[in-house]
Amino acid sequence: MxxxxxxxxxxxxxxxxxxxxxxxxxxxxxxxxxxxxxxxxxxxxxxxxxxxxxxxxxxxxxxxxxxxxxxxxxxxxxxxxxxxxxPPAPLPAEPDWGTIRARLENGRLAEFGLPTPLTTVTDETVEAARAAADGLGPHEAALAVAGLVRDRVDYISGSTGVHTGAQEAWEQGAGVCQDITHLTVALLRRIGLPSRYVSGYLHPDPDPAPHEKVAGQSHAWVEYWAGGWVGYDPTNRTRAGESHVIVGKGREYGDVxxxxxxxxxxxxxxxxxxxxxxxxx
Structure with a gap:
């Protein structure tokens, strides 16, 4: 590779x-x-x-x-x-939902299945995610929920602060990568997928020229567990890959x-x- x-x-x-x-x-x-x-x-x-x-x-x-x-x-x-x-590795073979549920209940994955202050959403919001994921396997469900979030929340720089919660971003329909990630993490957890918040950097050019300095920014995206951890960038609707640089992982922004x-x-x-x-x- x-x-x-x-x-x-x-x-x-x-x-x-x-x-x-x-x-x-x-x-x-x-x-x-x-x-x-x-x-x-x-x-x-x-x-x-x-x-x-x-x-x-x-x-x-x-x-x-x-x-x-x-x-x-x-x-x-x-x-x-x-x-x-x-580049991203091939998707891991996905377990069934029952296997994921058992892993969530018995092991460290449990930490990534619970809400935190910035990843708390209402039951009504969760119902929208469950409807989007209904009948799908874990990988497809993760994409469906991430797509639901991105369709709902426009990326608008400066529209929120570091203490904005997932539900607030859902309600106002605007946020930055941190909000889109918090909301995706929140909903993935509520549909039964262990998920964590990833903090790092994203090169803004998908095919950058060598030796050219480019202004970038800190970035946030999701990893969900379905037979292995899978990185997905809901803000840009893409798998995390060679443009993404990981600094830290946790339950939410407050950990990283x-x-x-x-x-x-x-x-x-x-x-x-x-x-x-x-x-x-």
């Missing part, structure tokens, strides 16, 4: 209205190494300079932490990575926030985030 080699630069800059006395930060910006993805290089530069520590969290995401104990008026974090990606922390000092403005891709091979 032919893949791609992608260089990614993810810069976050925060400017405070006055000195921040101290700050404590967690970053989830290091792409994972997985069967279909290999992280060849990854580094994080912080200004003001700070010592970092790394660990793997419960969900298997690499976390980089750092503290700034001196006053500072701005904070810059630049995460750069070089990642090889592969790219940058979070606390600080003591003056208010801050909204973080300015820039993501840049370069296909190097």
């Amino acid at each position: 032919h893949g791609r080699r992608l260089k990614i630069s993810h810069e976050t800059r925060v400017v405070y209205q006055g000195p921040a006395i101290s700050s404590h930060n967690e970053l989830r910006m290091t792409p994972l190494t997985l069967p279909a993805q290999t992280t060849l290089d990854s580094r994080i530069a912080i200004s003001p300079t700070a010592q970092t520590w790394s660990y793997w969290d419960y969900w298997g995401t690499q976390v980089t932490t750092f503290d700034l104990m001196e006053p500072h008026e701005s904070l810059s974090v630049v995460a750069t990575s070089l990642v090889e990606t592969s 926030v790219p940058h979070k922390g606390v600080y003591h000092g003056a208010p801050s403005g909204s973080p300015q985030v820039e993501v840049e891709f370069t296909r190097v091979a």
